[in-house]
Amino acid sequence: MFSHVVIFWVDPNNPKAADDLIAGAEKYLRPIPGALHFHIGKMVGSHRPVVDQSYQVALNLVFPDKKTQDDYQVHPLHIEFVEKVLTPIRKKVVVYDFE
Secondary structure, three states: OEEEEEEEEEOOOOOOHHHHHHHHHHHHHOOOOOOOEEEEEEOOOOOOOOOOOOOOEEEEEEEOOHHHHHHHHOOHHHHHHHHHHHHHHEEEEEEEEEO
């Protein structure tokens, strides 16, 4: 198994940015073959101080192996997502990959 977790901070001056990011991921990323699990959503607040609440959206993908994730990264729909959806609204992105 190969997990790919992406944390997004979006433009605070765009009140639709988080929703646009989620809609764009559903349109461009979900159809890319290979993921065993696809989940994207908004940050959920917590009373626990250990929970990071500084971001707006997170994406959690699970692939059968690193090669499948590598293929996902260069898929034309992924590239289109980055160019059309992510680049105009992102402030910061952090990725956590692990096996």
